[in-house]
Amino acid sequence: xxxxxxxxxxxxxxxxxxxxxxxxxxxxxxxxxxxxxxxxxxxxxxxxxxxxxxxxxxxxxxxxxxxxxxxxxxxxxxxxxxxxxxxxxxxxxxxxxxxxxxxxxxxxxxxxxxxxxxxxxxxxxxxxxxxxxxxxxxxxxxxxxxxxxxxxxxxxxxxxxxxxxxxxxxxxxxxxxxxxxxxxxxxxxxxxxxxxxxxxxxxxxxxxxxxxxxxxxxxxxxxxxxxxxxxxxxxxxxxxxxxxxxxxxxxxxxxxxxxxxxxxxxxxxxxxxxxxxxxxxxxxxxxxxxxxxxxxxxxx
Numbered sequence: 001x002x003x004x005x006x007x008x009x010x011x012x013x014x015x016x017x018x019x020x021x022x023x024x025x026x027x028x029x030x031x032x033x034x035x036x037x038x039x040x041x042x043x044x045x046x047x048x049x050x051x052x053x054x055x056x057x058x059x060x061x062x063x064x065x066x067x068x069x070x071x072x073x074x075x076x077x078x079x080x081x082x083x084x085x086x087x088x089x090x091x092x093x094x095x096x097x098x099x100x101x102x103x104x105x106x107x108x109x110x111x112x113x114x115x116x117x118x119x120x121x122x123x124x125x126x127x128x129x130x131x132x133x134x135x136x137x138x139x140x141x142x143x144x145x146x147x148x149x150x151x152x153x154x155x156x157x158x159x160x161x162x163x164x165x166x167x168x169x170x171x172x173x174x175x176x177x178x179x180x181x182x183x184x185x186x187x188x189x190x191x192x193x194x195x196x197x198x199x200x201x202x203x204x205x206x207x208x209x210x211x212x213x214x215x216x217x218x219x220x221x222x223x224x225x226x227x228x229x230x231x232x233x234x235x236x237x238x239x240x241x242x243x244x245x246x247x248x249x250x251x252x253x254x255x256x257x258x259x260x261x262x263x264x265x266x267x268x269x270x271x272x273x274x275x276x277x278x279x280x281x282x283x284x285x286x287x288x289x290x291x292x293x294x295x296x297x298x299x300x
Contacts, residue, residue: 003128035123055093129222191215194235218290233286252299
């Protein structure tokens with residue numbers, strides 16, 4: 001199961017009524033923008049978050065794979081790509097800017113649906129990584145299920161439950177469970193691939209206890225292609241301490257494997273975090289592109 005964010009605007013009501021999304025595949029210059037081409041990737045059971053005027057207003061489930069088709073709600077005979085959907089509208093839309101501080105760190109560097117000020121990017125269909133999808137689902141649950149139930153109890157009408165909310169609950173539950181399962185299985189497989197490259201020890205401190213070791217992506221999960229997510233050269237085996245420092249951009253490694261330490265950690269505190277300026281990892285040439293990406297986009 002994959003997740004997407006679709007920017008619909010004025011087409012939302014017609015698309016919802018018809019139970020679909022549709023995109024042309026050629027602009028006026030004869031090219032296909034990435035956000036249009038992505039519609040061809042959608043498969044049955046994929047999930048789509050529908051954004052209208054800066055708000056997530058619905059979640060939908062793809063009821064079929066994408067297919068070539070003329071837009072059934074359009075006024076021309078232009079050929080494009082269509083996906084049939086079952087829409088589940090939210091009683092309370094998720095306003096992106098209201099929660100943007102929580103969402104910003106989960107956006108990919110490339111092909112993000114939203115700008116760094118919370119405005120939507122121009123385009124149609126954008127990828128939504130599993131971490132971002134889970135965050136959306138948590139906010140939607142809080143505002144559309146739990147908060148509504150609390151208000152109903154206060155009004156002494158707790159037995160009244162909207163049909164829309166009843167149908168939304170299993171969609172949220174199934175979507176989150178599938179996203180977490182996908183990440184867990186992939187991470188377990190990734191660790192099994194990465195560990196032998198680092199002799200089953202933390203690359204920095206040498207800890208060997210498996211329960212304390214994690215396979216850290218240099219290029220994070222949300223930025224990776226399916227292949228990069230399982231590429232062992234995109235990984236370091238690190239203890240939980242150094243894994244946290246690496247993921248949050250407090251440390252990085254250059255092309256020689258030498259550690260770089262963020263100015264956010266005062267040098268007087270290096271020992272506290274079990275780091276020092278001369279540490280290095282035994283990288284290979286295949287690690288270098290991923291290390292470079294991490295230094296550029298994650299290290300601060």
